[in-house]
Amino acid sequence: MYACAKFVSTPSLVRAGSRALYRPLSAAVVSDNRKAETASLLASPSTAASQQQVAVRGFQTSAVSRDIDTAAKFIGAGAATVGVAGSGAGIGTVFGSLIIGYARNPSLKQQLFSYAILGFALSEAMGLFCLMVAFLILFAM
Secondary structure (H helix, E strand, O other): OHHHHHHHOOHHHHHHOOHHHHOOHHHOOOOHHHHHHHHHHHOOHHHHHHHHHHHHOOOOOOHHHHHHHHHHHHHHHHHHOHHHHHHHHHHHHHHHHHHHHHHHOHHHHHHHHHHHHHHHHHHHHHHHHHHHHHHHHHHOO
């Protein structure tokens, strides 16, 4: 495999072939000195104009790279929203426990209800944090 890579990257093949086939578009981010050095090494009379355009080109990504990034965003956002199901289960547990506690001792109704509201608020906050992270992944990155 090393021999194949060495053959593909020979200077004669680079001069003869297309620069777009030799180097992917996502690798176009290089320092200005390196761009000038690469352009001077690979310059030939027939490709001088195209080398100028390649040296000036900024960061570009291919369509495949953008598709992968978009898919990763959707997968990450979906994974972040799993916590909302945990929040729903937590709220159900809190109010289920409230009903059981009230059935066992009706005189503690007010104290049990205040604890249930506190548990509901904490559980709901965790669900909202999960949704916030999902929206940050989708729209802020």
